[in-house]
Amino acid sequence: MSEIKKIATRESYGNALVELGKEHDNLVVLDADLAGATKTSIFKNEFPDRHIDCGIAEANMMGIAAGLAATGKVPFASSFAMFAAGRAYEQVRNSIGYPHLNVKIGATHAGISVGEDGATHQCNEDIALMRTIPGMVVINPADDIEARAAVKAAFEYDGPVYLRFGRLAIPVINDNPDYKFEIGKGVSLKEGTDVTIVATGLCVNESLEAAKILETQGINAAVINIHTIKPIDKDIIVDAVKKTGKIVTVEEHSVVGGLGSAVCDVLCENMPAPVLKIGVNDVFGESGPALELIKKYGLDSESIAKKVKEWLNK
Structure with missing residues (x-):
């Protein structure tokens, strides 16, 4: 029996951004000094002029993303879930959610599967936090295929989207011709x-x-x-x-x-x-x-x- 293909959805995130970046000049990626871990470095290597490293300042990054969205860009603000949903909650709520801006939040390293990074980095509360923000779409893909489809769907959706990705490589289960991703459809x-x-x-x-x-x-x-x-x-x-x-x-x-x-x-x-x-x-x-x-x-x-x-x- 052949070995099951496993890919971390954070890797899927980085690859999907590159594919979208080739088609859309208005896509911009922001990161909080974690490009290697969030895999936005894949996008950075391909489109360095459209990648902004905001440093270890996640709240400020969300404000920058909001400003870019107000000018017509489609920003993907990327960091660990603990920082994107936790540390920057107020900015996500007030600067992105309240004005319903077209910002996509790529939150990687969610859940206990972050592993050795421990309790401070294992965000098990982010879905709850993001659910409470009016108008926020919350997506948690199950594998590589679904993650890439979710990033594309998020780009096409007009409004704030929270995308949850993991650190751990997980089996690909949606590799069938009938698979279709649609926001809000199980x-x-x-x-x-x-x-x-x-x-x-x-x-x-x-x-x-x-x-x-x-x-x-x-x-x-x-x-x-x-x-x-x-x-x-x-x-x-x-x-x-x-x-x-x-x-x-x-x-x-x-x-x-x-x-x-x-x-x-x-x-x-x-x-x-x-x-x-x-x-x-x-x-x-x-x-x-x-x-x-x-x-x-x-x-x-x-x-x-x-x-x-x-x-x-x-």
Whole structure:
């Protein structure tokens, strides 16, 4: 069997920017002294005149991005999620969100899979923060193909977009001719009858693998990829619960304010149903190898399958 292709979505971000840069002269990339890590260095090498290193001053970078957007440019402001969503929150809210400017925020190194950088850099709160900003689109792609498609869709969308990317190389799962990316539209990856697993980001592949494990245990789980947390696809969630009656959400993010909370909002308003939220349980991360942390925090396929089975058996 051939080895599964794995690519970090931050790498996808850098490559997608170059492809778009070749077609659009108004695309500008900003970075906060992290071009090598965010992979915007790929764009910088190709278009040095359209890359601006703002230094370790993320809040100022967001202000510069807002100014560029006001002149008709399409800026992609890039940094670690902890700094883009955390440190610069006020500027994102007031300088980009409030005037609804056409700024794209490329936030890399999100979640506990940042690994050895530890709790201070493992941002598990960014989706929650960005969801609260009126008019902000929030996208968390599941693999290389989806990440590149998301960057293109963000460029074409008129308004602020938060794009969440990871450090860890993850399997490519959307390499099929039928794949189509559309902002606000979830993707059904597997049909099922007993429970629906709704996942986002790197947890999509782990959820697919968890569904295979559950299948061997007599549990038929559906799997849905929600790449756009906001606006969320209400129809696919409501249709899923009509079929299976139960929902499990899986995310590399806090269970407070992320995908699970967004799904619960939809169900409370449209079709109340039992929900199990799997994610980071209101704790900070810690330093360690990414794969070991994913397992320790219960986000690997075996842990997901075990939690789903235990919940269904209650």
